[in-house]
Amino acid sequence: MITIADVEAARRRIAPHVRRTPVMPLTQTRDRPGPEQRVTLKLECLQAAGSFKARGAMNRLLGMDHEPPKAGLVTASGGNHGLAVARTAFVAGLPAMVFLPRTVSPEKVEKLRQWKAQIEVVGHVFDQANAAAMDYAGQRGAIYIHPFADPLVVAGQGTLGLDILDDLPDVDTILVAIGGGGLIAGLSTAVKARKRGVRIIGIQACGAPSMKASLEAGHVVSLPEITTKVATLAARRTDERVFALVRRNIEHVVLVSDEEMAEAARWLWFELGIAADLSGAASIAALRSGRVDLRRSEHVCALICGAGSEGAVA
Numbered sequence: 495m496i497t498i499a500d501v502e503a504a505r506r507r508i509a510p511h512v513r514r515t516p517v518m519p520l521t522q523t524r525d526r527p528g529p530e531q532r533v534t535l536k537l538e539c540l541q542a543a544g545s546f547k548a549r550g551a552m553n554r555l556l557g558m559d560h561e562p563p564k565a566g567l568v569t570a571s572g573g574n575h576g577l578a579v580a581r582t583a584f585v586a587g588l589p590a591m592v593f594l595p596r597t598v599s600p601e602k603v604e605k606l607r608q609w610k611a612q613i614e615v616v617g618h619v620f621d622q623a624n625a626a627a628m629d630y631a632g633q634r635g636a637i638y639i640h641p642f643a644d645p646l647v648v649a650g651q652g653t654l655g656l657d658i659l660d661d662l663p664d665v666d667t668i669l670v671a672i673g674g675g676g677l678i679a680g681l682s683t684a685v686k687a688r689k690r691g692v693r694i695i696g697i698q699a700c701g702a703p704s705m706k707a708s709l710e711a712g713h714v715v716s717l718p719e720i721t722t723k724v725a726t727l728a729a730r731r732t733d734e735r736v737f738a739l740v741r742r743n744i745e746h747v748v749l750v751s752d753e754e755m756a757e758a759a760r761w762l763w764f765e766l767g768i769a770a771d772l773s774g775a776a777s778i779a780a781l782r783s784g785r786v787d788l789r790r791s792e793h794v795c796a797l798i799c800g801a802g803s804e805g806a807v808a
Contacts (some may be wrong), residue, residue, distance in 0.1 A: 495735035496645050498687035501652035504553040508650060511552045515540045517661045520796070523765040527781030532793045534665070536658055536765075539774050544605070544801035546654050546677055547578035547641070553650030554639050555582050565636040566590055570624035572673065572725030573602035574773070574800050575641035580611035587672065590629055593623040597725040599771070601803055619720050620674075621730055642676030643733035645802065652680030658795055659688050666792045667693040669777035671799055672705045672747065674729040675736040682743035695786055696740070696747040697776045699727040699755070706747040708737055725753050726773040726800060748777040758782055759805030762798070771802025787801060 520526060520533040527533065542548040555562065566589035576592035583590035590611040594603065596618050606613050616626040624640075631638035640647065655676070658668060668685065670678045670692075676691075682694045687692045698706055701722030708714045716731040758775035762768040763780065770778075777796035780786050788794060 495739055496649045496652065496680065496683055498684060500617070500645065500649040501684045504549070504557070504646070505653040505656055507556045508549060508552045508653065511556075512548050513541055514657065517795075521643060523606055525704055527778060528788060528794055530790045530793070531788050533781070534662055534793065534795050536654075536661075536795055536797045537768070538654060539770050539798045539801035543577040543581035543609070545574040545578065546651055546799050547575045547776070548581060549653050550647035550650035550676065550680070551575065551578035551582040551639060554644060554646040555586060557646040558637070562586065562588055562637055563635050565634045568627050568631050568634070568636040569593070569639045569641065570620060570627035571641055573598050574726050574771070576611070577602060577605055577609065579639050580609035582604050583611070584609050591627075591636060593627040593630070593727070595619050595623045595725055597723055597728065599725065599802065607728055619730060620725075620728055625697055626755055642674030642729070642736055648676045648680040648736065651677045651681070652684040655681035655684030656688070659685060661792065662795055664793055665692060665795045667695060667780065667788065668795045669695050669697060669786065670797050670799065671773045671776035672696040672698045673727045673728065673773065675705050675732040677738055677799065678744060679736045679739040681752040683739055686743045694744045696744055696782045698747055698749055699724050700749045700751045702728045702730070704729050705732055705737070705740060706749060708732060709741060709747060724755060724772045726771065727776070748780050750776055750783060750785070754779040754783055756804060759802070761805070763805035768798060769801055769803055769806050770798050771800040772804055773800065774798045774800035775805065
């Protein structure tokens with residue numbers, strides 16, 4: 495699907511249009527996950543439009559070999575990818591249409607409106623919203639941007655891996671939330687090409703373990719149902735090409751509950767004043783639950799991948 499060359503090209507392409515987000519050592523807290531490890535947070539919640547998704551959406555637009563149509567961009571999203579596409583369209587002076595499932599956060603809906611996107615809520619899960627987005631693209635001639643099954647999007651997300659290695663050259667393990675798998679596929683491709691020994695561990699919601707189920711089966715599987723309320727992690731099925739990269743590059747996937755992610759979001763707000771959405775808090779939930787097998791004195795990067803006020807208002 496992609497190689498390190500694709501990620502490096504994406505990095506050059508999008509550099510003027512995305513932020514270099516900071517890293518922060520996890521210290522001076524009342525209690526700390528991974529007490530025997532050195533933990534560093536990668537604050538991608540401070541990225542443009544509030545998540546890592548800005549990287550992939552911008553690379554998808556800039557990587558096109560022709561001028562975008564006047565019909566603009568269209569996508570389906572649990573929230574963060576939609577925001578990234580809306581922001582990308584806004585920057586490019588194009589219209590954006592975003593289809594959303596009913597589980598989307600009202601906060602993200604309001605942000606989409608502020609980015610001047612048209613929105614339509616369709617169905618209870620991503621698949622239903624995605625079908626509507628693809629129909630819209632076919633009828634209107636808009637550019638459809640898939641949130642994870644697109645090589646340019648995956649390569650854009652992979653630039654985050656390069657940033658982490660530049661900032662944390664001695665990192666041992668990176669914790670990455672998984673929805674459809676585009677982020678971990680791109681990030682792991684970049685990291686493993688530069689530093690093979692780094693462990694990459696995925697984190698999924700208990701109510702949407704599509705990647706974990708696929709890895710255990712040895713092939714892509716579709717979940718019979720989605721029970722998580724975290725729309726940004728609610729993918730019933732990953733992409734075959736994404737799965738191939740993930741299967742090759744990551745250690746394993748651990749599961750966390752919606753409640754554990756909510757508690758982790760509250761912890762981030764209480765301890766650090768970081769406003770993360772539930773997917774953004776997934777890495778902290780995994781650490782606090784003790785489900786990640788870590789060695790003593792290991793340097794762990796916990797990716798805070800998306801912004802939200804869930805922890806601040808809970």
